[in-house]
Amino acid sequence: MLYIKCPHCGMRSQNEFSYGGDATVKRPDLNKEVSDQDWDNFVYNRKSLRGKHLELWQHLSGCRQWIKVERDTATHEIFRTLKANEDNS
Amino acid sequence: MTSISALKNVHLKGKFGDYEDKNEKDLIKIKEIKNLLIVQIVQYKKSTLSIDNFNLDGLNFKNDSLSVSNNENTRILWNGPKNWLLISNKIELIKEIKENFDHMNFAVTDLSHSKAIIEIEGDKAKEVLKKGCPFNFNELNKNNCVNSIFNGIAVSIDMINDNPCKIKILTLRSFGESLYHSITDACLEFGYINN
Numbered sequence: 558m559l560y561i562k563c564p565h566c567g568m569r570s571q572n573e574f575s576y577g578g579d580a581t582v583k584r585p586d587l588n589k590e591v592s593d594q595d596w597d598n599f600v601y602n603r604k605s606l607r608g609k610h611l612e613l614w615q616h617l618s619g620c621r622q623w624i625k626v627e628r629d630t631a632t633h634e635i636f637r638t639l640k641a642n643e644d645n646s
Numbered sequence: 647m648t649s650i651s652a653l654k655n656v657h658l659k660g661k662f663g664d665y666e667d668k669n670e671k672d673l674i675k676i677k678e679i680k681n682l683l684i685v686q687i688v689q690y691k692k693s694t695l696s697i698d699n700f701n702l703d704g705l706n707f708k709n710d711s712l713s714v715s716n717n718e719n720t721r722i723l724w725n726g727p728k729n730w731l732l733i734s735n736k737i738e739l740i741k742e743i744k745e746n747f748d749h750m751n752f753a754v755t756d757l758s759h760s761k762a763i764i765e766i767e768g769d770k771a772k773e774v775l776k777k778g779c780p781f782n783f784n785e786l787n788k789n790n791c792v793n794s795i796f797n798g799i800a801v802s803i804d805m806i807n808d809n810p811c812k813i814k815i816l817t818l819r820s821f822g823e824s825l826y827h828s829i830t831d832a833c834l835e836f837g838y839i840n841n
Binding site: 558566572618 | 725729781
């Protein structure tokens with residue numbers, strides 16, 4: 558079982574969370590022309606990295622907040638967690 | 647306001663489980679709690695009001711995880727950032743809530759009839775919860791609350807007292823009977839008495 562440190566609630570079991578996908582994907586700007594390729598990349602194409610990966614998780618059975626989690630997809634080691642509006646850098 | 651019991655079909659009075667040859671005070675006590683005012687208060691993200699300026703029934707709204715503001719009638723549980731659950735036996739408090747928390751800054755939802763509440767009391771109450779919930783209950787003290795899951799059912803757990811341990815477990819009304827069965831199954835080995 559993984560333990561994820563929710564920035565709002567503290568250390569909690571993975572069972573309380575729901576995975577929300579890649580946190581680095583950015584929606585194309587509104588009111589601008591978007592090519593099919595850019596839209597395809599935004600909606601479907603993912604890198605599926607092996608290694609460090611920034612992910613969105615929702616603390617569904619806790620505070621219900623979306624958070625960012627930096628996790629190694631090979632070892633499952635979690636390096637840090639951030640609030641959804643915090644900068645990744 | 648008298649609410650219809652969420653657990654009347656399953657909650658039977660008597661002693662159950664491994665209660666023989668045990669002192670009655672050592673058994674876990676299980677009760678259904680009803681007729682409470684339960685209100686969720688959420689402050690919108692865009693709201694610039696300071697929650698420190700608000701109080702209800704003399705209680706402040708704390709913005710720390712696990713925290714509960716309480717007096718003998720009312721408890722305000724931290725549910726998440728800018729999100730609280732008020733539980734009170736003063737039904738008339740709803741009027742004050744609606745007057746003080748304007749709809750431009752707050753979402754106020756009356757959940758009084760939407761929850762099933764089970765209260766368990768006894769020295770083994772935490773052991774019962776540990777069987778189905780991944781939270782570390784050794785960290786949970788008197789007047790703490792936590793949102794978690796019990797056997798896959800989303801629950802809010804409110805620690806009323808620690809000596810003897812007295813815990814209220816709130817869940818969605820429709821999950822009440824399933825949660826009741828999970829809790830009573832977990833209580834069997836200790837023996838329990840339904841009031």
